[in-house]
Every structure is written in C-alpha cells, then in structure tokens.
Amino acid sequence: xxxxxxxxxxxxxxxxxxxxxxxxxxxxxxxxxxxxxxxxxxxxxxxxxxxxxxxxxxxxxxxxxxxxxxxxxxxxxxxxxxxxxxxxxxxxxxxxxxx
Amino acid sequence: xxxxxxxxxxxxxxxxxxxxxxxxxxxxxxxxxxxxxxxxxxxxxxxxxxxxxxxxxxxxxxxxxxxxxxxxxxxxxxxxxxxxxxxxxxxxxxxxxxxxxxxxxxxxxxxxxxxxxxxxxxxxxxxxxxxxxxxxxxxxxxxxxxxxxxxxxxxxxxxxxxxxxxxxxxxxxxxxxxxxxxxxxxxxxxxxxxxxxxxxxxxxxxxxxxxxxxxxxxxxxxxxxxxxxxxxxxxxxxxxxxxxxxxxxxxxxxxxxxxxxxxxxxxxxxxxxxxxxxxxxxxxxxxxxxxxxxxxxxxxxxxxxxxxxxxxxxxxxxxxxxxxxxxxxxxxxxxxxxxxxxxxxxxxxxxxxxxxxxxxxxxxxxxxxxxxxxxxxxxxxxxxxxxxxxxxxxxxxxxxxxxxxxxxxxxxxxxxxxxxxxxxxxxxxxxxxxxxxxxxxxxxxxxxxxxxxxxxxxxxxxxxxxxxxxx
Numbered sequence: 001x002x003x004x005x006x007x008x009x010x011x012x013x014x015x016x017x018x019x020x021x022x023x024x025x026x027x028x029x030x031x032x033x034x035x036x037x038x039x040x041x042x043x044x045x046x047x048x049x050x051x052x053x054x055x056x057x058x059x060x061x062x063x064x065x066x067x068x069x070x071x072x073x074x075x076x077x078x079x080x081x082x083x084x085x086x087x088x089x090x091x092x093x094x095x096x097x098x099x
Numbered sequence: 100x101x102x103x104x105x106x107x108x109x110x111x112x113x114x115x116x117x118x119x120x121x122x123x124x125x126x127x128x129x130x131x132x133x134x135x136x137x138x139x140x141x142x143x144x145x146x147x148x149x150x151x152x153x154x155x156x157x158x159x160x161x162x163x164x165x166x167x168x169x170x171x172x173x174x175x176x177x178x179x180x181x182x183x184x185x186x187x188x189x190x191x192x193x194x195x196x197x198x199x200x201x202x203x204x205x206x207x208x209x210x211x212x213x214x215x216x217x218x219x220x221x222x223x224x225x226x227x228x229x230x231x232x233x234x235x236x237x238x239x240x241x242x243x244x245x246x247x248x249x250x251x252x253x254x255x256x257x258x259x260x261x262x263x264x265x266x267x268x269x270x271x272x273x274x275x276x277x278x279x280x281x282x283x284x285x286x287x288x289x290x291x292x293x294x295x296x297x298x299x300x301x302x303x304x305x306x307x308x309x310x311x312x313x314x315x316x317x318x319x320x321x322x323x324x325x326x327x328x329x330x331x332x333x334x335x336x337x338x339x340x341x342x343x344x345x346x347x348x349x350x351x352x353x354x355x356x357x358x359x360x361x362x363x364x365x366x367x368x369x370x371x372x373x374x375x376x377x378x379x380x381x382x383x384x385x386x387x388x389x390x391x392x393x394x395x396x397x398x399x400x401x402x403x404x405x406x407x408x409x410x411x412x413x414x415x416x417x418x419x420x421x422x423x424x425x426x427x428x429x430x431x432x433x434x435x436x437x438x439x440x441x442x443x444x445x446x447x448x449x450x451x452x453x454x455x456x457x458x459x460x461x462x463x464x465x466x467x468x469x470x471x472x473x474x475x476x477x478x479x480x481x482x483x484x485x486x487x488x489x490x491x492x493x494x495x496x497x498x499x500x501x502x503x504x505x506x507x508x509x510x511x512x513x514x515x516x517x518x519x520x521x522x523x524x525x526x527x528x529x530x531x532x533x534x535x536x537x538x539x540x541x542x543x544x545x546x547x548x549x550x551x552x553x554x555x556x557x558x559x560x561x562x563x564x565x566x567x568x569x570x
Contacts, residue, residue, distance in 0.1 A: 002215040002295070074213045085206070 010065045011079040014058040018083045021051045025086065029093040041097070048090060055083050103234065105136045106285045113281020116546050118274050122168060124548035126176060127161040133180070133288070134158070137187055140289050147190040153183040153197070156478050166550045167484035167510050175481035181205060182474070188291035189298045193463075194470040196294075196301045203294050208287030215295070306464035308392055321390055325400055328386050332403035335379075339410045346417040353424065365425045369438055372418050376411050376445045380452050383408070384462050392459045401456065408453050415445050430498030431489045433507075440480055447472045484551070486510035494518050509540045512555050 007015060028047055032040040059080060066076040112132050116125035134154060137144065144150050157179040163172035184204050185197030192200060207214070252259050353361065383404055391397060422438050451468045454460065486507035491514045493500065504515060515521040541556040543549065 002217050005214055005216050072213075074210070078207075078210050078213065081207075081210075 008071050014062055014079050015082055017058050021086050059083050106282050109285025110278035110282030114274050114278035118277045121547040122164055124165045125546040126164045130157050130161040141187055144187055149190045150186045153186045157183045160481050163482045168549050169510055172481040175478055184288050184291050189293035192298050192301050193467045200293050204288050204291040211292040304463050306460050308459050308461045328400050332407055336407050343413055365421050369418050373441055379411050380448050383452050387456050404456055408449050412449055415442050430493040444473055484510055487514045490514045513551055
C-alpha cells in the first residue's frame with residue numbers, strides 16, 4: 001500500500017490552518033443555520049476577517065518558502081489550493097445564509 | 100492523449116452548459132457526458148451493479164431537475180453524482196465510503212498520485228507526445244505574454260495604439276475561467292481513485308458478527324448484562340404499551356380535545372416519538388453488539404426485543420394516523436410530507452434492526468443498510484414534483500393558502516394556472532428568484548430547458564393569441 005506523503009513543516013502548518021478554518025467555519029455556519037441568532041452571524045463575520053488575514057499570511061509564506069527552499073512544485077500548488085478552497089466554501093455558506 | 104482530450108472537452112462542455120445559465124436540461128446533458136467520459140477511461144465499469152445503480156440514480160434525478168427542478172431534486176442529483184464517482188473509484192464499497200471516495204475525488208482527485216507517492220506511468224513509446232508538457236508549453240507562455248502585454252500597454256501610447264487594433268472582445272474571460280473549472284473537475288474525476296486504507300478496511304468488514312462464545316469468567320459478567328437488559332426491556336415494553344393505549348384513547352376521542360391538542364401532538368409528539376424510536380434502535384444495537392448474541396439462554400431477551408420492535412412499529416402507525424388526520428384537517432405541506440418520509444425511514448430502521456438481531460449481524464450491517472435505504476428513499480422522493488402535488492391536493496380539498504402556494508412557485512405554476520389561481524397568487528417573488536416578471540422563469544435558453552417552464556410558456560402564448568383581436 002502506498003504511503004501518504006509527508007509535507008514540509010511550513011506547508012503542513014498551512015494545511016492545518018486551512019483545515020481548522022474549514023472546521024470552525026462549518027461549525028459557525030451550521031450553528032447559524034440551526035439557531036440563526038444575530039450574535040452568531042457577528043461571530044461568523046469576525047471569524048471570516050481573521051481567517052482571511054491568517055490564511056492570507058499563510059499563502060504569502062508558502063510562496064516565499066517555495067522560492068527559498070527545495071519544495072516540490074506540486075506540494076506548493078496543493079497547499080495553496082487547499083488554502084484557497086475555503087473561499088468558495090465561505091461564499092457558498094454566505095449565499096445559503098442570505099437566502 | 101485520450102485523457103487530455105476528455106479533460107479539455109470537459110471544460111468546454113461545462114462552460115457551454117452552465118456559464119450564466121439556470122439549471123435545467125444542462126444538468127442531464129452534463130451527467131450523460133460524465134457517464135460517457137468515465138466509461139471511456141474506466142473500461143468495464145458499467146458491468147458492475149453498484150455503479151449501474153448509482154448511474155441510474157444520477158440520471159433519474161438529473162431528469163427530475165429538467166422536469167420540475169425542485170431544490171431536493173437538485174440536491175439529490177449532486178449527491179448522486181458524488182455517489183457515482185465514489186462507486187467508480189471502488190465499486191464494492193459501502194454507501195458512506197463511496198460518498199467519502201466521491202468527495203475526495205471531486206476535490207483532490209488530480210493530486211492522488213502525488214499525495215500517495217505513486218510514481219506516474221511512464222510512456223513506453225518514446226515517440227508519444229507528453230500531453231502535460233505540451234499543455235504547459237502552450238499555457239505558461241500564453242499567460243506570461245498576456246500579463247506582460249497588459250503591463251507594457253501603459254509604457255507608451257504607440258504600443259497602446261497598436262494593441263487597440265487587436266479586437267479580442269469575442270473572448271469572454273469568465274467563460275474561459277468557467278471552462279478551466281470544468282477541466283479541473285474533469286481531471287479530478289476522470290480516473291477516480293479509492294481512499295486507502297479506508298476502502299480496503301471496508302471491504303474486509305463483513306456484516307456478520309464474529310462468533311464470540313464467552314469464556315467462564317466473562318460469562319458471569321455477560322449474564323449480569325443480560326439481566327439488566329431483560330429488566331430494562333420489560334420496563335420499556337410496559338411503558339410503551341401504556342403510551343400506546345393513551346394514544347389509542349387520544350385518537351378515539353379526538354373530538355373531545357381542542358384542535359390545538361392535535362396540533363401540539365403532531366408538532367411536538369411526532370419529533371419526540373421519532374427520537375425515541377432512533378434511541379430504541381441504538382439501544383438494541385448496543386445490547387446485541389457482541390457475545391450476548393451467542394449465549395444459549397438469551398431467548399427471553401430476544402422475545403422482549405422483538406416485542407419492543409413490534410410496539411415501536413405500532414407507535415409509528417399511531418404517528419402516521421395523527422399526521423394523516425392533521426393533513427386531512429389542515430392540508431398538505433412540505434413538513435407534513437417530510438414527517439411521512441421520516442416514518443418510512445423509521446420503519447426501515449426497525450426492520451433492519453429486527454434482521455440484525457435475528458440473523459446475528461453487526462452494527463456495520465445496520466449502518467450500511469440504513470444509509471443505502473435512506474439514500475434510495477430520498478432519491479425517489481426527489482423524483483416527484485412535490486410543490487405541484489401539495490398545491491393540487493390543497494386546492495382539491497379546499498385548503499387555499501396563497502402564502503404557501505407562493506412559497507412553492509414556480510414548480511406549482513402549472514397547477515395554479517389550471518385551477519385559474521395563478522393570476523390571483525401574487526408571484527412578485529418567484530420562489531427564491533427575487534423577480535417581478537414571470538418571463539424570467541419561462542423565457543429560457545436551450546441549456547435551461549425545464550418542462551414546467553416550457554408548458555407554462557406554451558399556455559401563456561396560447562392565451563395571448565386568444566386575447567389578441569383578429570385582423
């Protein structure tokens with residue numbers, strides 16, 4: 001059986017950050033969908049700004065590291081893709097909540 | 100090369116069908132394209148029953164989107180497409196594993212070889228063109244030239260003037276981006292791969308309980324557990340019998356109660372009863388999880404379990420009666436239809452629980468069968484145009500609720516028009532499309548073809564012709 005690839009330290013942190021953003025964002029979305037309070041929407045907006053800032057920094061970090069270190073191009077692309085994947089998911093959540 | 104052609108074609112088809120279009124016949128055409136594309140790149144896939152069944156589910160729900168286009172049909176079509184990808188990746192997997200496999204391939208399928216460190220297949224023929232390299236040779240220089248041209252445009256007016264003579268207005272950047280997204284989706288799913296070790300573990304897991312005859316020390320512990328089970332089930336059976344008797348009294352003397360009592364019993368009682376049935380299934384699954392199944396003197400516990408399953412089935416019948424009475428008194432709504440579906444799933448859950456106990460099956464069996472049954476029930480549910488059914492039933496039985504009818508537009512528009520209520524129903528908000536014109540729903544491109552919209556347009560056109568005076 002083939003083994004799962006190990007990512008470089010920096011990219012691994014970026015992937016964890018993307019995963020955490022997805023998990024926390026989904027939890028807030030589902031809570032807002034179930035209970036629909038304004039306070040939860042406020043939490044969601046604050047979380048969104050924080051997530052954009054942190055993941056933006058992560059993306060910048062991935063780019064800088066790809067120039068300085070010998071990281072496979074596919075690893076950089078995959079990590080960036082996973083970070084950016086949160087954007088359409090967030091847009092979908094916002095669209096559903098605004099219906 | 101064949102793969103590259105399909106990927107490029109996938110992008111063009113995706114953009115042609117979906118770019119700036121509502122959902123309609125385009126979803127059916129795209130699912131047909133996916134079927135052909137996957138059949139070409141995965142030889143022999145259509146011989147496997149699981150793939151064939153998921154394919155039928157995908158195509159039939161896509162047809163439902165074309166015919167009426169309710170939200171549930173769209174959701175189930177997307178869900179069925181993911182299931183189909185999952186089964187193509189690994190045909191022998193359970194339903195829930197196929198969902199995970201489908202999602203995995205849809206999102207990161209193209210990175211599979213990189214993620215699992217699988218060496219890429221080398222072409223044995225040295226003359227064969229490397230398609231990926233060829234794509235890079237075209238796309239990367241093109242992107243760089245476009246970027247630098249945009250920058251150099253600002254450098255001097257002469258270069259800017261030369262560029263202004265090149266008319267590229269026929270290229271729609273967003274169309275191209277949509278096509279790229281379509282190509283990416285196609286490259287992800289063209290050769291689906293199973294998630295490992297999840298799929299292999301699922302294959303190895305049978306539905307039967309491992310025969311586990313307890314040793315002498317464990318036997319005493321198990322006997323105590325069985326005793327607790329017997330006492331608990333006796334108490335629960337008595338309690339449920341009392342509840343069912345009170346249900347009988349309530350339904351038999353319904354006229355003595357206020358109308359709000361039935362409403363309360365339906366709204367709160369139904370959900371509480373459904374939760375109690377789910378907990379009951381969980382409890383039975385917990386007691387019969389292991390060695391208790393193989394004890395020789397567990398006959399009493401077994402009989403009590405069967406009785407409890409039977410009483411729960413009677414409880415479902417009583418909820419069904421209450422819901423039916425409520426519908427006949429207040430009309431049909433989506434929620435009330437939803438309760439019927441829940442009850443159907445509960446009955447299926449009880450039947451599989453009975454089979455689990457009777458044939459000494461494990462929890463995985465319950466999970467496998469119940470997810471598969473739920474999926475099939477929801478697929479069948481999605482095929483029907485419920486807004487039209489609900490509207491027709493309510494009009495025929497004298498429950499005219501314009502707010503309800505309006506909320507279910509446009510799928511019920513034909514029924515409303517047939518009954519002469521469409522003009523009376525304020526359709527300033529057409530379903531969730533906030534528009535003031537009916538024409539937004541009826542005037543559609545060929546990609547957006549919807550049977551309800553088409554028939555509505557035909558009827559509207561016929562009426563307009565009648566109204567126009569003859570010259």
